[in-house]
Amino acid sequence: MSGDAVTVGSGLTPGTEGQGAFVAASRVILANYFSSLSRTTQSIAILWVLVFLVSAVFVRFTRLSNVPGPFWAAYTRLWLSKQYYSGCLYQKYHETSRRWGPLVRIAPNRLLLADPEATMEMLSSRSRYERGPWYDSFKIDPERPNIVSQRDRPTHLRMRYQMAPGYSGKDIAGFEGIMDTRIVDLVDRISTNWISRPERTLPLDIGRWIRHMTMDTITHISFGKPFGYAENDRDIMEFTSVMEALLPIVLHFSVFTELNNILRLLAKVGCLRRVLFPHHTHKKGLGRLRAVTKNIMASRSPPLPDTKSDMLDSFLKNGLSPQEAESEMAIGLVAGSDTTSTGLRATVLAIISNPLVYRKLQVEIDTCIADGQVSSPIKDSEARKMPYLQACIYEGLRCHPPLVLPRERVVPPEGDIICGYKIPAGTFVGVNVWTSQRHDIFGEDPEVFRPERWLEASDEQLRAMKKTWELIFGHGTTKCLGQQVALMTMNKFFPEVSWNHLPNILSNILWISVILAKLNR
């Protein structure tokens, strides 16, 4: 075999000979390039590189040198950028935390925290940690931070106070009924259009339909009626595809955060602002959604109704300006749609690929129906009394937390001690939710999907498990405002789907769906 392995170095083939020629050609090009630069330019470039190297080495040994981590991460943010670029950040973070411990240095001035207790302390309401520049990359409007990107604590608290009645459903007319309508609509559409027959197999992409349902649910709550994702079986306003295309770029801006300041300066020029930030003139994505929100606001004549209505009216009634409401409606859809559908999809996949779990859940649902313990459609309060269903939802989200971004905080001026390490003021600390959900508080097999762990635990252990699990939705004054919407959707989804014997369809098509989703990526 070794005799056949002659490497031919030509064209694009990376053979030894080809590599030699490539290196030689590169040298010539670089030499020509440098000789074409003036002496001053060359000196500036060399000086710049020297300053960069000296400062990298200086920072490496003077700050955070006590915290372990990958070699290159201590010198440059490129290591972190590479992890983001991999497309599976959660796995990279998990491997890093497993290898280096609960607190890891992942960039010259950045740490990654996987310890649940320390994470709760850092995020708690009384903590002096503030949101860091990481959040600037989530601005929709360069001048006006939204609830997710707002870093000033008093302003953020004021915004939360104004928006909580909308997100919690207190101000929404028929809040629970909206969820019922959307789930029944999904089940009806699947039963009517997607049942395979012996003569024809219909490969249903359940992942896509779950996404349609969550988009319709959130737009229904937000604007009083759904945008029609399920009705049209289409990515309306190309919202999802634009988000998926933008996210990798946004994430790099959260590594090289200085770029956000450059963007903000550039956006002062009107025509650049239209290109760099979501704008009413855009035909798709967040810009289009802002235009739609603006039109809806214009079509509603004041005064705002005293009675319960939708989230848009609630925000305006509670004092948000029309411009603020525009950004908030968009960020709410970004924050709520992908997270909820990812949580649902991951839990469906986990249940359906574990026959024992699946059977137990089905038995619990059938028994509750036979005993008349649940209504049709099931009420949220009824679903919460079904222990195995709750265990499956807890376990699904624990095994696959939908939001795994680090959401960095800044260490307060007095510095801190985290996991036994002395940390100087101004350090950025991100959270590693994926790893914290695999803490040994969950037992000896935290990597395994096993809902039973939630039923077997002692009262004390269960309390500790639930406290750690809550971190999936954040903690303290920035805790998720949509947790109620997400959990209510999940509580209703599984019983409704099972009742209508959809598992037969799901079990047949889910793998096709998963395979298609992979191929389409």
Ligand code: HEM
């Ligand atoms: C399983 C689903 C969801 C998960 C795992 C999730 C997770 C989170 C997390 C971890 C945060 C905290 C961010 C931080 O620390 O700065 C957050 C914030 C937020 N979430 Fe969710 N979320 C989910 C669903 C939703 C839904 C359905 C909505 C809207 C309807 C929503 C709206 C928000 C908003 C507005 C914030 C910002 C809160 C603030 O900064 O005060 N989320 N979410």
